[in-house]
Amino acid sequence: MAVTKAKKISQVETLAAELNGVSNGFIAEYGKLTVAQDDVLRKAVREAGAKYRVVKNTLAQRATVGTAFEEVAKSLKGRTSIAYTQGDIVALAKALTKYAKDHPELSFKASVVEGKVLDVKQIDVLASLPSKDELYSKLLYLLNAPATRLASAIAGVGRNLAVVIDQGVKENKFQGGEAASA
Numbered sequence: 221m222a223v224t225k226a227k228k229i230s231q232v233e234t235l236a237a238e239l240n241g242v243s244n245g246f247i248a249e250y251g252k253l254t255v256a257q258d259d260v261l262r263k264a265v266r267e268a269g270a271k272y273r274v275v276k277n278t279l280a281q282r283a284t285v286g287t288a289f290e291e292v293a294k295s296l297k298g299r300t301s302i303a304y305t306q307g308d309i310v311a312l313a314k315a316l317t318k319y320a321k322d323h324p325e326l327s328f329k330a331s332v333v334e335g336k337v338l339d340v341k342q343i344d345v346l347a348s349l350p351s352k353d354e355l356y357s358k359l360l361y362l363l364n365a366p367a368t369r370l371a372s373a374i375a376g377v378g379r380n381l382a383v384v385i386d387q388g389v390k391e392n393k394f395q396g397g398e399a400a401s402a
């Protein structure tokens with residue numbers, strides 16, 4: 221069934237609106253994915269907080285005008301899909317690379333990170349980075365560690381003093397002071 225011109229215009233406008241302001245995403249060739257495999261891929265992308273679309277190359281070229289994906293879309297060939305996010309690009313990269321390793325039908329063409337085009341080799345490097353949540357937890361640990369050590373040291377002084385006094389009482393070290401005054 222042929223897609224009408226009005227429907228194509230609607231698709232271009234919808235994709236352009238979604239890509240407007242998005243500076244992170246991946247362009248891939250989806251090959252011969254089955255419907256079940258495509259569903260698994262879409263679920264993985266949704267769990268990463270991103271969106272996934274299969275697009276016609278000419279429509280993608282028109283929809284990406286004025287966006288971060290414009291440069292990449294100029295040279296699209298083959299079956300093209302686009303996954304994009306305004307959130308954590310590392311989570312999306314991990315989801316897509318994991319899926320691509322399990323299903324070689326999906327291959328990367330390029331990626332756009334913070335508006336800059338990355339080649340296919342850099343996608344694996346991006347996927348190996350820690351996620352935003354992991355980075356936040358490491359940062360909080362590093363900020364919290366000195367305060368924890370300081371509190372432990374301060375508590376240790378009082379604890380050590382209490383241990384010394386307790387040992388002195390047990391060994392009757394404080395008896396000599398009373399005898400001398402009497």
